[in-house]
Amino acid sequence: MNWLSQNLHIVWSLLLDHLWLSIVPIVLALVISIPLGWLAARYPRARTALLTGTGLLYAIPSLALFIMIPAIVGLSARSPWVAIIGLTLYGCALMVRGAADAFGSVSRETMLAADALGHSPWARFWAVELPLSGPVLVSSLRVMAVSTVSLVTIGAVIGISSLGTLFTDGFQRGIDASIITGIVLTVVVAFAIDAVVLLLGRLAMPWQAAVRA
């Protein structure tokens, strides 16, 4: 506690770094995965290509990915964008399959009904496919969000600051409290973001609760 009270401002600023390094990739990965998942759900060929690709991408250790990214896109090795790009890729690797399953879970009959009513493909996507894929989409978003929050810490070993910095600093200087603070805060952030996703999901999908009741 003593350590924490003396280092509150550092912890606070690392927490903010961590939040932004988590939220940006989570949002980006979600936005990218939705169209890719839709393609994978509708076109078998795209499915094979996308799922194989994301599966292999996912097999690459995140530390290795963080190290390769500067060489590929020409960033400085310690730029926070390295983590953002890496985690976005990772998030997509996790999410594209989930999004494909989500769009695959929309019943054919309902889509047929939507067509028969005269939805244009664009209207059908927004009014029918996206909302109905919502429940599965949200559950894979939750997995992705929690993983991302935890993975942000890895960047610390190559100098990208986040709550992970509390691990590397704490280890080098032999301060347990620093590491424990980092672990606890990371878990808290993960669960907080998870709760926000869950809540937003409930607000966006009122029919779920109504039908369950």
Added chain:
Amino acid sequence: MIEFAAVRKEYPDGTVAVEDFSLVVPSHAVVVLVGSSGCGKTTLLRMVNRMVDPTSGTVSIDGDDVRAMDKVQLRRSIGYVLQAGGLLPHRTVADNVATVPVLEGANRREARRAALGLLERVGLDPALGDRYPLQLSGGQQQRVGVARALAADPNILLMDEPFGAVDPIVRDQLQEEMRTLQRELGKTILFVTHDIDEAFALGDEVLVLRKGAEIAQRGTPAEILAHPADEFVSRFVGAGTARRTLSVREVDGRRIVVDGDDRPTGVLAE
């Protein structure tokens, strides 16, 4: 008026759903296509709103080839009722009914208000408007499906086994109400079913279809029952079975109708 002129549908894998089909559905009439599953009846229905495009031949509405029309606009101008209602599970009942008017740019609140009126029209309590489809019984969902098809006041209704998923008692009720509604509205209705009793109950004209949508017989229910064209139709309508061979018997001064097994089925109206 809907006209099918020598339409054929062949899928890329070589299956022929419809061989060569021609038909005129006169305005304000109910024409029922009846046949076993896979006979191509649903394919025919879907050609009307271009969910399926024929490989050859044309479908036209009031003389205009549907292929010249914009698919989306065409579909919004035709009411379509699917099995189990085909309701959108994530929209309230009122929003489901209001779907097409809202797609057409109607004010959402007004469209919802009109939807409540339509619910009443199909025999539902407007208070159900705020429920979600899965909170309704099968029969109620089916009525919502009909209300939704009527929402844009289309001239044509396409009905694809709309009452197939409800129990027989509810089905009878729905059929009865559909007849009442049709007497008031006078829509042009193309109706698909595999149930010959339903076809006879609703159709001004009935077409019994064989595989490939070949017309085995076409006529009023009475004509088909009286003179089944061939063995196939005869078996399909159950001619000659106990259920269809009725006779009259005098019991205590009243004339009772009995079936081939001597089971009473009704009393002859005097």
Added chain:
Amino acid sequence: MNLFAEALAHLFDPASWQGTNSLGLRILEHLGFSRAVLLAAAAIGIPAGVLIGHTGRGRGLVVALTSGARAIPTLGLLTIFGLALGIGLEAPFLALLVLALPPVLAGAYAGVEAVDRQVVGAARAIGMTEREIVQRVELPLAAPVLIGGVRSAALQVISTATLAAYVSNTGLGRPIFQGVKAGDYEVMLAGALLVALLSLVVELVFQAIQSAAGRRAEPHTVPARASARAPERNTA
């Protein structure tokens, strides 16, 4: 791309593969260490998961463990264990075990639980003992999903073993962290490429094993893609 060329040159330089700093040695360390963690995780996780799946008791525990574990940052565990246990293999071993256990447990549990209860009932009806039911019925049928869990754990361990070098100077993380310390990007990149390659190879090997198991469990169907589904993962 120039940087990649330099990294590749480093990888193909025979000097990188000789002596105590040989990359070959690092690969062996990396694989040996990962194998040890994985075996320990399997030794604990498979019996526990099978038991939970067979008896149906403790389901909540599996769910809580797998979703909770995802939130725990492995680097945090690694460093705190490192401080507590000192420099050596114990700290990374424990940290990675915590990482590897949930997917193994979940895979074993989910695989057994998914076996058709009627099949199990039939096995009992023809007089199989509980042990025989587990060995001859549930395990073979659960194999694809069970192996899926192990595969997912293997992938995580291989990936995260890179971090072990942060506290214990072993495995393919070593050249990476040497590069980090010396500010030598090309050495870091060479290490990263190597560990990425290793992970991909392990992933492909497990994919092959899993689809073979799938063919055995369900010989009449196409090897089930759904069952090949690796559980979620929280990797470094």
